[in-house]
Amino acid sequence: MQHLEYMTAAYIIIWIAILLYFLSLSKREKAIWEELRELRATITKDNPS
């Protein structure tokens, strides 16, 4: 099992980095869609026509 620690470190870093990026995108997207929904509801309420 030569260099097992290097291989493990590389794989862990890759998956953690990709997962964190994906989660950060999802979190930001969710917040923006929430805000958009609220803003649209406000606009519809102010201008019912």
Place this chain on the structure above:
Amino acid sequence: MPQRPYIYPFVFGILALICLTIAPYLVFMYAGIEKEMGLAQKIFYYHVPSAFSMFLGSFLCFIFSIFYLWKRDKNCDLWAACSAEVSLLFGTLVLITGAIWAKPIWGAWWVWDAQLTLTLILWLILAAYHMLRTYLEDPVQSARFRAVLGIIGFLNVPFIHYATKLWRTHHPEVVRGEEISLPPDMKAAFFFCVITFFALFFALLFKRVSLAKAQNELESLKAET
């Protein structure tokens, strides 16, 4: 009312997930262990596809940047910026995994080798691109500067690819002419990992684009009210 553009990130995300469940089997069970490098060589299966994904992102950024300068279409700028961001992520992974691979094989985390240095330059260009987007206040000027930077960044890619031929480097040559210099089992695992990373790249890219479009929509709605 516009709907959330779920379909492309979802399709590529599912494809990436399927590939990700098969890839470890090919890397750890099917492909043999290289005699000299041992398990450190397994880093290659994710390191090189990460590099290819970085090049793909730079290429898309290059194409969209040219179209932006030509048509002045904001949508092209949006796609170029998102491609550059995802490319920066994969570039970071290339540099980190490369260093982890280099330590047991070359005895150093980093050497000022032509291919490594050129990759670092591309990463710095992508980082500069991201900083311009974040810190420059005038959006038109920022988009123009970034488009130029996106074009310059991609011009670096052929030099990275051919660095092993043009200069004496430590870095191994993976693609020799049209041939991949690997035994069949390693070649199969390698190609599958390339497909996996491309699926992952597009899943993240479409998700990033969907976020950027939502941000733009929010800003324009706020401006209207």
